[in-house]
Amino acid sequence: MLDWHDIDTVLLDMDGTLLDLHYDNHFWLTHLPRRYAEIRGIPLERAQTELGAEMDARRGTLDWYCLNFWSRELELDVAALYRETADRIALRPQSEAFLDGLRRLDKRALLVTNAHPDGLGHKLEITGIDRRLDGIVTSHELKHAKESAHFWPALREHTGFDPARTLFVDDNESVLAAARNYGIAHLLCIRQPDSRGPMRDITEFPAIHRFDEIMAI
CATH class of the missing domain: 3.40.50.1000 (HAD superfamily/HAD-like)
Structure with missing residues (x-):
């Protein structure tokens, strides 16, 4: 080849x-929506819908990959949340x-x-x-x-x-x-x-x- x-x-x-890629997929698709729902006190399904729409709108851009951007956008310490599932990094x-x-x-x-x-x-x-x-x-x-x-x-x-x-x-x-x-x-x-x-x-x-x-x- x-x-x-x-x-x-x-x-x-x-x-x-x-x-x-399992670590990132798990974080963005599962862990972040769950923690966002817990912190906001909203249903998980609503959190998934809200986050999904925000992310789809920025896919492929520098903001999509920026932890600082998402921290500001979601009013959360996304970098700290990102470390909560570090055991999945491989x-x-x-x-x-x-x-x-x-x-x-x-x-x-x-x-x-x-x-x-x-x-x-x-x-x-x-x-x-x-x-x-x-x-x-x-x-x-x-x-x-x-x-x-x-x-x-x-x-x-x-x-x-x-x-x-x-x-x-x-x-x-x-x-x-x-x-x-x-x-x-x-x-x-x-x-x-x-x-x-x-x-x-x-x-x-x-x-x-x-x-x-x-x-x-």
């Missing part, structure tokens, strides 16, 4: 690619071995994430994944979500990657489409970002379930 001789830089998403299988393999091949591995810095820092504390990376760039740092066409030239200026010799791995097809439109040559989608979710049928991009499908690890 990949010729590693054609690749110098590997850009990697975090949630759903290196880390199990690496996807083979993530560490894959990053070690990239280092053996002398490939530059950069984490490129929409995660808010507070949430990112918490996950790095728990997983230690940053020790296996050559750098980390957040969309909050560049002021644009990865879904935006403005993100990719800003990332290139920041990191100096060559789109023709770069592999980008993500679980979000909208993000992958933005990267493709910018000209990144090698793209991969993750079939099962949430370990408790379905194996997805990805047709628009090459897709893998496990990293050993593209590297002997």
Whole structure:
């Protein structure tokens, strides 16, 4: 599927690619609505409806990923609530071995994430994944979500990657489409970002379930 001789830089998403998306799915879809309902003293169904509408209106934007934005919008300490289910934070299988393999091949591995810095820092504390990376760039740092066409030239200026010799791995097809439109040559989608979710049928991009499908690890 990949010729590693054609690749110098590997850009990697975090949630759903290196880390199990179950943590975030559980927080945003289950834990936050439940805690919002408890704090507001409203029925859970109403909380789910209100939060769902707010989130759908901002999906794909920088606000959608911003814990500070949601804290202001909901008048809650969302960052503190985010830590209440930290026991669910976990690496996807083979993530560490894959990053070690990239280092053996002398490939530059950069984490490129929409995660808010507070949430990112918490996950790095728990997983230690940053020790296996050559750098980390957040969309909050560049002021644009990865879904935006403005993100990719800003990332290139920041990191100096060559789109023709770069592999980008993500679980979000909208993000992958933005990267493709910018000209990144090698793209991969993750079939099962949430370990408790379905194996997805990805047709628009090459897709893998496990990293050993593209590297002997």
